[in-house]
Amino acid sequence: MSSVKIVFLGAGSVRYTLQLFLDICKTKELWESYVCLMDIDSEKLAAVHNLAERAMNEIGADLRIESTTSLEKALEGADFIVNTVLAKGEGEEDGYTQYEIMRQVGEKHGYYRGIDSQEFNMVSDYYTITNFNQLNTSLEIAKAVERICPNAYLMQTANPVMEITQIVLRSTKTKIIGFCHGFAHVKDVFEALGLEFEKVDWQVAGINHGIWLNRFRYNGEDAYKLFDKWIEEKSSQWEPKSPWDVQLSPAAIDMYKFYGMLPIGDTVRNGSWKYHYNLETKKKWYGKFGGIDNEVERPKFYEELRALRKKLLALAQDKTVKLSQVFPEEFRLDKLSGEQQIPFINALVNNKPARLFLNILNNGIIPELPNDVVVEVPCIIDASGIHPEKIDPPLTSRIIKYFLMPRIMRMEMAVEAFLTGDKKVLEEFLIRDPRTKSYEQVKAVLDEIMNLPFNKKMKEHYKWE
């Protein structure tokens, strides 16, 4: 057992922090560690501190919990930093609400789902080009890490993971790793086919929200043949259990047939406009809910999140309640949340090898992609470090050329716009948008977004007039 300091930035996103905190409590090897909760909202911070203490005591774990509103204090002596910060600009609204306001402006100018929803990036809260506040705050955090605890791992959990990790790696020496849980949806596939998880020889690789099941073998045989059979015999009876349940949707199958490998997790939500023109189209491809990235389900989800947060804040006020009784599933000691952050820490600190899917600099891991791009790839992590697996078999040529490269081009544009402040790049990004009908439309939508009160810094950054 080694004692390390684990910091949660944006700990006020109560639900997510508690989920990972419970993973720490359940990982005995990490007991005696320091857990530092940091948020600029002192009220939420007090609540999450209270709930964390009680959770720890109910489980009987032994951790030292601190909380602070100071980023600098939190980072002092830190070994691991889980960054879940969702930044926001000036104003009373939370970050998600500000996203939604920008989406409404986009829709007013003819951009269904807003200008950040793009071919190969349709996930509703993965804003890349109007997200100056988030990108800037994330970079400031990375710079503080570089200054205060340069050897720490910055575990980027808040989106857009791809753009943030890329910006940080190009601007600092901070050891940033991007985390996402989308890969776990391989289980939906294995379950549908009735495969025993342990017997599947599988690999997924790509970029964040653009990963593909490149290896899929079972009992020494090509398991895609089983999947083809499932498509033929059972896919027509498929029904989504929730708006999030899209792994086996017609969209996933259509992408599989075109690209030659199955898209995994959020990748299924990130096809081209073919699947996204409007709610009706989305329902055709993602089932009766039309997925989660639409005008009906997304607001409902935000309502659920707000209700859960309210519930958690109320629980923080009522110390008589036993949390493990309210959340029996989450408190099961034999099961971690499925998030990768704590297994990552444990693997490095206590040499408990783990196979994780991490967003790291390519440097030849996917030889067909540029070296200086962040990719999401399987790695073995142990005390000696992060060891990317060989990607075998390689991703198909269609995945590389027709999906990943164009998505990478948009990443490059978003990153360049942010790093240089050249508004021409934002304009060019939108000129290539299928919803754009004229240059005037581009200027008008950007103008209205720049002039939103919470985008004051962005407007200055781009010297918008």
Add this chain to the structure above:
Amino acid sequence: MSSVKIVFLGAGSVRYTLQLFLDICKTKELWESYVCLMDIDSEKLAAVHNLAERAMNEIGADLRIESTTSLEKALEGADFIVNTVLAKGEGEEDGYTQYEIMRQVGEKHGYYRGIDSQEFNMVSDYYTITNFNQLNTSLEIAKAVERICPNAYLMQTANPVMEITQIVLRSTKTKIIGFCHGFAHVKDVFEALGLEFEKVDWQVAGINHGIWLNRFRYNGEDAYKLFDKWIEEKSSQWEPKSPWDVQLSPAAIDMYKFYGMLPIGDTVRNGSWKYHYNLETKKKWYGKFGGIDNEVERPKFYEELRALRKKLLALAQDKTVKLSQVFPEEFRLDKLSGEQQIPFINALVNNKPARLFLNILNNGIIPELPNDVVVEVPCIIDASGIHPEKIDPPLTSRIIKYFLMPRIMRMEMAVEAFLTGDKKVLEEFLIRDPRTKSYEQVKAVLDEIMNLPFNKKMKEHYKWE
């Protein structure tokens, strides 16, 4: 002097054949060579043979002219093959008319300028995805070259040069080189700035119809400074002399400002939709004619071409006329046409070194682009072969990432569709088109194009139902 056999395929495109034939007549080192004119249209072939004989005699050149309607006979013993063939499908219309018919179908379905007009490929007769007849005929010719005269150079002159050279290089061992004259528009720039051509240190590089003035120095100084001054002081007075005169247009300057190097020749016509939404937009960016790629100027140009061809065919009937009196400029002995084909032959055959801009396999010439892609680059040609220059300075990152790579992706899709016959690739190509509003629209436009009588072979190739 060496005697070689130079073949013109599609010699019935009278004007172009005569232009190059005159270049041969003016190149004494090539006298005693065989010139073989080949076309499947025996009437036009007889006319061009007649005119070529008379031109040769008027100049006093010494060449052996043959003509044949047989491809095989033409290729026997060939050393150089100039391919200007514009294929056509069944029906009475010529190839250009068939292009225009397909464009009309596209426009009917909401695709202004037709579905082959694409971001970075707006040149009106550069069809890539509906051009099965042309791609297939060009490949058949290349295969015949491989079989009959494997050591000959196939000089691909007919468009789409990029897609055809790529397909041939991926499917045969034929030594194909792509030829284009667009680079010559650097002269427009030098003239506007009052520079002496010989004193300019310049280089252009990129891909066909996507080339950029990467090096531009004068008297040891950065000549882009002179160009910036020209923009500031004189660009507002610029007026196009013809629809083709776009090298110094607002579009060229706008692209220069964004990409960091000046686009040259047809590249200026190949920007994004920003410059092309409609005729009004085109006029804003290309001057009063709106360039040549629009619904007014392009049909006029085809009319001019037809009138010229008619005139040439009439001249072939009237042997009393002296051609050098009708075309005094073309018959000037001190001046070649500016086309690169004959200097290329002379450089290789007679070791007359020439600096030419050729479409050849990249293999690291532009290190930032894939090796297996055809690029258009400056080369020194002499008896020892083709020697690409080092591209110095390199193309800007924006040119590579935001212009060339997306254009290359579309080339890859067009080439894959053609080579595999997978109609899903055609659909996917159009799904990403900004003019597409629904998958149904994609299917409808492709369906109508496939069912045109002259696209019978294409329909079979894609197993269209």
